[in-house]
Amino acid sequence: MKPLTEFERYVIEQKGTERPFTGEYVDHNAKGVYCCRRCEAPLYLSEHKFQAHCGWPAFDNEIKGAVTRVPDADGHRTEIVCAECGGHLGHVFEGEMLTPANVRHCVNSVSMTFKEIEASEIGNEAKQSTKLATFGGGCFWCLEAIFSRLDGVEKVTSGYSGGSAEDANYEKVCSGNTHHAEVVQVEFDATKLDYQTLLAVFFSSHDPTTLNRQGNDVGPQYRSVIFVHDQVQADLVNAALAELESKQVFNNPVVTQVVKFDEFYAAELKHENYYANNPQQSYCQMVVKPKVDKVTELFQHLLK
Known part of the structure; x- marks a missing residue:
């Protein structure tokens, strides 16, 4: 696994945010698994992703147990982090009615890597x-x-x-x-x-x-x-x-x-x-x- 870049450390370790509509995975729609950039733990399946037009990748579900919610320091939002390593992912929002799940994980692209379904350890589940x-x-x-x-x-x-x-x-x-x-x-x-x-x-x-x-x-x-x-x-x-x-x-x-x-x-x-x-x-x-x-x-x- 490659070392984190300075900007990746800023987002993942210092809880920064990338600029909207600039991330690699904003309009990404391939089949596979989105994993934590820092520890490579699987976070989201491609079927969890939807187009929210918010400027960041959006997911309405996560792989069970992969994401932890933490009250944000600002007292208003809820932060989401990788359950495996604690790396900052973004924030979660509810009540927007964008999908039937009524939840949006707003995730920084730089907090993730993507694995094609054939290359993923859990991809077999999707292929069954x-x-x-x-x-x-x-x-x-x-x-x-x-x-x-x-x-x-x-x-x-x-x-x-x-x-x-x-x-x-x-x-x-x-x-x-x-x-x-x-x-x-x-x-x-x-x-x-x-x-x-x-x-x-x-x-x-x-x-x-x-x-x-x-x-x-x-x-x-x-x-x-x-x-x-x-x-x-x-x-x-x-x-x-x-x-x-x-x-x-x-x-x-x-x-x-x-x-x-x-x-x-x-x-x-x-x-x-x-x-x-x-x-x-x-x-x-x-x-x-x-x-x-x-x-x-x-x-x-x-x-x-």
Whole structure:
């Protein structure tokens, strides 16, 4: 690793700032990983980057655990530093609504280096074909049964998203007093099944126009919600919602929430493959089976 230049030391060690629109990575859009200039620790993936037109590289997410937030000495802003070496990166801002994540890491170009995806140690993760999608649309027994049937889906896990770890259990979530939604996390092979198709199945599997309910299942835990894992998913969801509205697919406005994915908590083991293991249970016969049959008819060509 090359020694820091005088200007790099000024920014990274003395918490300086490069002039806007002068940095190497302001308009940079290659696929890869942005790393700390001083210690080479991975900081951001290229899919975290977006064009904020602020004069500095902007990111709406970071590699988990890579960036530390520190109250700025001016008492107004929040500084971000490399979690590995403490090198100054820039500042973080929230509430600007520039992306669905609603956060902007404003980073000095000189605080970073860039590694092409093939050269990165964590690039393999981005190249893997297995991707994640997280959906909530009523009881997770229904969604689990539906998505499990699709060719290209490798695993479906029922669980909870949107709330805290201590509230992630069936009894508490069913009270409607947590922020959790019943969701399924879908692991899928992107070489066989794309995210747009999963969205089509999702919107066909429930009524996205009813607020905090699906049929007789009432409460915020049954809300229609999509937890997006990256900017690509966010853009695809917003495009799908715009198309549903423009084509007036539903008689009433769609109320599906679009939320940045944070954490997923797997449900208790008794909920795993619930419909497959309990096909004669009354709820499965009256609620789950009709939904499975409907989606099966619509997407027969996608079934395993």
